[in-house]
Amino acid sequence: MYNALVACRTGMGSSMLLKIKVDQVINENKYPIKAEHSNLDAIEGGNWDFIVTMSDITDDVKDRVPYCIAIKNLMDKEEIKKGIEGFLEFRNNKK
Numbered sequence: 001m002y003n004a005l006v007a008c009r010t011g012m013g014s015s016m017l018l019k020i021k022v023d024q025v026i027n028e029n030k031y032p033i034k035a036e037h038s039n040l041d042a043i044e045g046g047n048w049d050f051i052v053t054m055s056d057i058t059d060d061v062k063d064r065v066p067y068c069i070a071i072k073n074l075m076d077k078e079e080i081k082k083g084i085e086g087f088l089e090f091r092n093n094k095k
Contacts, residue, residue: 002049004035018074025080050087
């Protein structure tokens with residue numbers, strides 16, 4: 001089971017909406033992922049395999065996590081799915 005953090009700067013509106021969509025994609029595809037929602041401060045001290053965030057803040061976090069998925073359209077489940085599949089491929093190639 002992989003641990004994902006869905007985050008934005010404040011951990012309120014956009015990341016909560018994104019978490020709902022991420023959970024839908026995880027459930028629909030039965031991915032072995034548990035997603036949690038918070039603000040960017042939760043990166044520190046967390047045991048995250050990857051983070052899902054909005055593309056405009058990716059540069060602020062990409063060096064602080066093992067893998068970062070940048071999302072442009074919070075409502076686009078296909079974009080989220082492609083991002084998660086990219087992470088899973090990355091992890092499979094590391095083994």
